[in-house]
Amino acid sequence: MTRAVRKQAIDWKQYDPGSFYDELISSPGYARAAARGIVSYLQTLTEKHLRNRQQAADLAIQEMGISFTVYSEGENIDRTWPMDIIPRIISSTEWRRLEAGLVQRLTALNLFIDDIYHRQRIIKDKVFPAEIIQSSKDFLTQCVGAKPKYGVWAHICGSDLVRDSDGTVYVLEDNLRVPSGVSYMLENRAVTKRVLPQLFSRHSILPVDDYASQLFDMLTSLSPRQSRSPEVVVMTPGIYNSAYFEHSYLAQRMGAELVMGSDLVVGEDDCVYMKTIKGLERVDVIYRRVNDDFLDPEAFRPDSCLGTPGLLRAWRAGKVALANAPGAGVADDKVVYTYVPAIVRYYLDEDPIIPNVPSFLCVDEQQRKHVLANLATMVVKPANESGGYGMLVGPVASRAERTKFAELIKKNPRNYMAQPALSLSTAPTLCNGRIEPRHLDLRPFILQGKSHYVTAGGLTRVALRKGSLVVNSSQGGGSKDTWVVDTETR
Amino acid sequence: MLSRVAERLYWLARYIERTENTARLMLVQHHLVLDLPAPIRPGWDLMIAVLGTREQFDALPGKPTEKNIIDFLFGSRENPSSIMSSLADARENMRTTREVTPTETWERINSLYLSVAQRGARALPGSSRHKVLNDIIQRCQQITGMLAGSMNNDAAYQFIRIGRNLERADMSTRIIDTASARLLGDREEILPYRNVLWVSVLKSLSAYQMYRLSVQRNVNAGDVLHFLLQSRIFPRAVAHTLHEINSSVGLLPRNRDALATLAEVKQTLDGADLGTLKGNALHTFIDDVQLMLDRVHNSINSTWFEPDAQN
Numbered sequence: 065m066t067r068a069v070r071k072q073a074i075d076w077k078q079y080d081p082g083s084f085y086d087e088l089i090s091s092p093g094y095a096r097a098a099a100r101g102i103v104s105y106l107q108t109l110t111e112k113h114l115r116n117r118q119q120a121a122d123l124a125i126q127e128m129g130i131s132f133t134v135y136s137e138g139e140n141i142d143r144t145w146p147m148d149i150i151p152r153i154i155s156s157t158e159w160r161r162l163e164a165g166l167v168q169r170l171t172a173l174n175l176f177i178d179d180i181y182h183r184q185r186i187i188k189d190k191v192f193p194a195e196i197i198q199s200s201k202d203f204l205t206q207c208v209g210a211k212p213k214y215g216v217w218a219h220i221c222g223s224d225l226v227r228d229s230d231g232t233v234y235v236l237e238d239n240l241r242v243p244s245g246v247s248y249m250l251e252n253r254a255v256t257k258r259v260l261p262q263l264f265s266r267h268s269i270l271p272v273d274d275y276a277s278q279l280f281d282m283l284t285s286l287s288p289r290q291s292r293s294p295e296v297v298v299m300t301p302g303i304y305n306s307a308y309f310e311h312s313y314l315a316q317r318m319g320a321e322l323v324m325g326s327d328l329v330v331g332e333d334d335c336v337y338m339k340t341i342k343g344l345e346r347v348d349v350i351y352r353r354v355n356d357d358f359l360d361p362e363a364f365r366p367d368s369c370l371g372t373p374g375l376l377r378a379w380r381a382g383k384v385a386l387a388n389a390p391g392a393g394v395a396d397d398k399v400v401y402t403y404v405p406a407i408v409r410y411y412l413d414e415d416p417i418i419p420n421v422p423s424f425l426c427v428d429e430q431q432r433k434h435v436l437a438n439l440a441t442m443v444v445k446p447a448n449e450s451g452g453y454g455m456l457v458g459p460v461a462s463r464a465e466r467t468k469f470a471e472l473i474k475k476n477p478r479n480y481m482a483q484p485a486l487s488l489s490t491a492p493t494l495c496n497g498r499i500e501p502r503h504l505d506l507r508p509f510i511l512q513g514k515s516h517y518v519t520a521g522g523l524t525r526v527a528l529r530k531g532s533l534v535v536n537s538s539q540g541g542g543s544k545d546t547w548v549v550d551t552e553t554r
Numbered sequence: 555m556l557s558r559v560a561e562r563l564y565w566l567a568r569y570i571e572r573t574e575n576t577a578r579l580m581l582v583q584h585h586l587v588l589d590l591p592a593p594i595r596p597g598w599d600l601m602i603a604v605l606g607t608r609e610q611f612d613a614l615p616g617k618p619t620e621k622n623i624i625d626f627l628f629g630s631r632e633n634p635s636s637i638m639s640s641l642a643d644a645r646e647n648m649r650t651t652r653e654v655t656p657t658e659t660w661e662r663i664n665s666l667y668l669s670v671a672q673r674g675a676r677a678l679p680g681s682s683r684h685k686v687l688n689d690i691i692q693r694c695q696q697i698t699g700m701l702a703g704s705m706n707n708d709a710a711y712q713f714i715r716i717g718r719n720l721e722r723a724d725m726s727t728r729i730i731d732t733a734s735a736r737l738l739g740d741r742e743e744i745l746p747y748r749n750v751l752w753v754s755v756l757k758s759l760s761a762y763q764m765y766r767l768s769v770q771r772n773v774n775a776g777d778v779l780h781f782l783l784q785s786r787i788f789p790r791a792v793a794h795t796l797h798e799i800n801s802s803v804g805l806l807p808r809n810r811d812a813l814a815t816l817a818e819v820k821q822t823l824d825g826a827d828l829g830t831l832k833g834n835a836l837h838t839f840i841d842d843v844q845l846m847l848d849r850v851h852n853s854i855n856s857t858w859f860e861p862d863a864q865n
Contacts, residue, residue, distance in 0.1 A: 303649060303650055312652070323556060324558065327556050327557070338556060339556065339557040340556055340861065341557055341807060341808075341861070342861075343861045
């Protein structure tokens with residue numbers, strides 16, 4: 065007769081990420097140094113126990129109202145944010161290097177944007193081709209000559225990092241327009257603290273909590289007035305935007321008003337005012353989560369009802385700060401991306417600390433030929449889309465899809481770039497009560513105003529479907545709490 | 555506080571109150587119809603007059619049958635002040651002010667909205683009428699209570715309180731106006747039932763019990779009018795609602811205009827000798843009160859909701 069045994073949640077010897085790099089496990093049965101505490105802790109849990117914790121986390125997320133909006137079948141659906149309870153671990157030694165790399169990158173990108181809207185030295189010095197700017201839909205002539213404070217245009221940047229099977233971390237893309245996700249990073253930590261408090265005693269983990277105050281300090285540093293308490297507001301397109309939860313969350317955390325375009329008015333004096341019950345009150349800094357196109361119907365799309373007429377005029381006159389500055393998106397173009405290593409070298413005279421994923425520009429004939437010949441092993445991206453839309457993932461695409469994309473590339477080569485499909489790293493993830501490897505990426509957030517700040521870790525997004533490389537929450541992705549674990553002080 | 559947020563809170567409160575009031579009005583009418591003999595039974599038609607939605611109803615193809623009118627008052631989307639429309643508006647206003655309102659109230663209003671929406675446009679048979687309407691009244695009161703019991707008494711709450719009270723004043727004057735037009739006509743056949751009808755007026759404003767406690771005489775026109783218009787202690791009496799609005803307005807910035815308007819309304823209301831007002835004179839008086847309530851609204855609107863118009 066078999067005796068009843070306690071059903072372990074995981075036997076790490078059975079956990080096998082195959083040829084992929086796993087963030088927590090170095091080889092079957094062995095944890096990476098920074099992850100030892102959590103790996104041994106998980107071993108003490110039963111499957112049931114672990115499932116209970118995941119349920120507790122799901123419930124906490126529902127109660128806390130952490131949601132995101134998807135637009136589907138003509139309706140807006142508020143979905144509960146999916147979070148896996150097993151944290152993703154990064155060692156502090158590695159993180160320090162990545163942090164320096166991210167600061168280096170954003171510093172160079174801001175020098176680049178400022179140069180592009182002024183003298184264009186980088187073009188005159190033939191490091192960067194003029195055609196790319198001329199054909200970029202994110203280069204805004206309305207912004208030429210503008211002088212944002214500190215010469216900084218992209219104040220908030222979310223850069224996506226991925227790790228290949230050999231362990232190298234690459235920058236996959238930089239989001240310089242209105243990057244989102246930071247609220248989920250903060251909420252994920254809050255949820256983990258609620259459901260797995262025991263874990264925190266086993267590690268020394270860098271806190272993420274101070275993001276809102278860092279953001280607020282950065283925003284106030286942009287104020288055009290020498291006032292002790294500048295009026296900072298968060299500008300949202302409204303409740304139907306997919307990131308509305310985050311807009312409202314950040315406004316609350318910073319104690320800033322959450323405004324819509326119609327709450328603001330630009331006066332004869334070029335100052336921006338918000339309509340309050342006390343009358344019109346001057347606004348100094350706008351953290352805008354409205355895209356350039358819709359920001360100011362006077363300057364950009366005249367049909368926009370999300371913006372405020374005259375906003376660009378006020379910004380150009382130096383009467384209000386906009387974060388990010390309009391036009392910053394010129395550096396958030398997947399074709400410009402391929403030049404970032406050159407941009408870093410040109411402005412900083414340093415080698416990039418974090419490499420780019422090798423990329424091929426379809427506008428270049430040689431490179432295009434290579435892409436078309438190797439579509440089955442490549443990821444093709446349109447230059448100006450986000451959220452994982454309009455992409456071709458060669459290895460999983462059908463023959464018909466590849467043929468269709470080949471046509472698209474030939475028709476409009478400037479609009480496409482391609483990269484070899486990376487073998488994204490994995491981490492142990494709870495799937496239907498069992499721990500299995502799933503692919504993931506990382507989006508840290510970098511702030512630049514008077515000084516720099518990088519979040520400790522960032523938002524880890526995980527593809528919940530087995531074998532899938534798509535981590536976007538709108539397409540079946542989940543997330544993990546991300547821990548930067550101190551491995552040096554003991 | 556942003557003007558937009560203030561305005562939405564104000565309307566949120568008005569729509570919740572309107573939902574409750576409309577449900578109560580229908581409930582009382584439902585019972586009244588059961589109580590009275592056919593010749594003097596007030597038609598459902600009257601409801602349309604009370605709620606000021608004659609135009610919208612006449613624009614629709616249906617005849618003014620009981621069923622059509624109830625559908626129109628309850629689930630119709632064509633009627634901007636049907637229970638369905640009021641709830642949809644209340645929900646939309648709360649959805650956009652979730653930063654300043656308690657989370658539980660959002661859940662309540664959402665579930666109330668969904669339960670009414672699920673019934674569809676035409677689904678209030680006599681047998682379930684009492685239960686459904688009563689349920690709506692209770693759930694509205696629960697929401698009002700939650701807001702009162704859990705919000706900071708700051709500017710945000712003052713706008714809710716103002717909205718709620720102005721809506722109450724509006725409904726009270728509407729009911730008095732319509733009722734008095736019918737009851738003060740001294741039609742012979744009504745006389746034996748006058749008492750029942752005045753009681754129903756009080757009930758429409760959930761005032762019957764409180765009237766009894768406060769006025770220890772038989773139910774008569776003068777006393778009822780005095781109680782509903784001039785009482786300082788009954789929450790739905792117009793004078794009381796104005797007093798509440800006045801105290802909220804007193805806490806808001808830049809309130810001079812609004813306070814002045816309120817003072818005028820109060821003077822007119824207090825000065826009226828309701829015992830002597832009959833027929834047309836009463837109707838004109840109520841009309842004046844309504845116009846003054848409109849002025850209160852306009853003054854709130856231009857002071858706090860559209861500040862750029864006057865700066």
